[in-house]
Amino acid sequence: MENFKLEITHICKQSGARCGILHTPHGSVQVPMFMPVGTLATVKYLSPDDIKKIGSGVILSNTYHLWLRPGEDIVAKAGGVQNFMNYQGPMLTDSGGFQVFSLADSRKIKEEGVTFKSHLDGRALFLSPEKSIQIQNKIGADMIMSFDECIPYPATYEYTKNSVERTLRWAKRGQDAHERKHDQALFGIVQGGDFEDLRKHCAQELVKMDFPGYSIGGTSVGEDKATMYRMVDYTIKYLPEDKPRYLMGVGAVNDILEGIARGVDMFDCVLPTRIARHGSCMTSKGRINIKKAAYKDDFSPLDPNCDCECCKNHTKAYLNHLIRCNEGLAGRLLSIHNLRFLIQLTEKARIAINEDRFLDFKDEILEEYGFDERGF
């Protein structure tokens, strides 16, 4: 497809991190970037205007969730997910592979696809590579994902190997079923757990199929950070330089920085918005929990270095009050803040890459943040 293309503008001489522009049918955005998650065609609590104001490049939505409610036909009838939610920016949908893994019961994986029970009402469902792509074709995001098996960690070599082979066959089937190659970029997803040869094999086979973008999957499923970074290392060297690389489900500050250092272009994660709804905030000085009694009478902004609507207009004392009272505005303001915080992080990262000092930048940020094992 000619209207989807990654243009690499600079490669950091110090780290090898990349900077570029991703062109999509719904606009061009800069990478590396963090993509807010909008599962049900809404970034929880935020209006489309809010999403634009925080400087978000791409937002994510979910095949599995939209399939169940309201159904892909409704979304198609609305003119695609962008029209449905009245957000005219680049979007991406996950394939449902992860949701089948993470929230469905009674999962049975067969060559044909996966049977499982709905998390909403328990009814039996079936999702296959073809079905996932058909649904994503109807939803209409600019980037769509192959239907993969996201295996748990740890998994045995034997299980992982068989799963990778199946994920590769599924990738091919999805590619064959894809009917909107002209305006939807289908990404292949690299699995392979913590096994170097399986990651290599999976990446190389997907590259042979020539996808317009590649995702690194099977991360952030409970493994430790060193393992996650190793999975990225095992994978990324086999991916083509001129295609976008998306590290799925990763959104902790140190993980994003480590990913960028390794050449990742795109990240998404529920972390900033999920923790925001419960009062946890990412700030330049580290993570704080705004619910704490200590903030009851703290009339300073959440993060004086932040330019978001929340930090410019409100005090910690007010946020503390809102979250204690379970007021929706707390979720909105803190979601705006955490998302803006990560987006600002990527903006600063791009500057550092262009100045060939990304490794220094990474160390400075982590130092100031008070990096620990958890990484926020």
Place this chain on the structure above:
RNA sequence: GCGGUCGUGGUGAAGUUGGUUAACACACUAGGUUGUGGUCCUAGCAUUGCGCGGGUUCGAGUCCCGUCGAUCGCC
């Protein structure tokens, strides 16, 4: 004035024929949450303390007496 019922943490309340660590929930305190179920998880949380003061008993929140308070009924 007479009679009944009741009095356990910040709140609502369990506490069996009197028997070791006063259940549970909410609230509160401190953490967590990584391809989003507006969730969920973890830990802490009654100055040997059960309105107050006596008594019985090896042992009382649980029995007895007094007292204070709440509440209902009757004059």
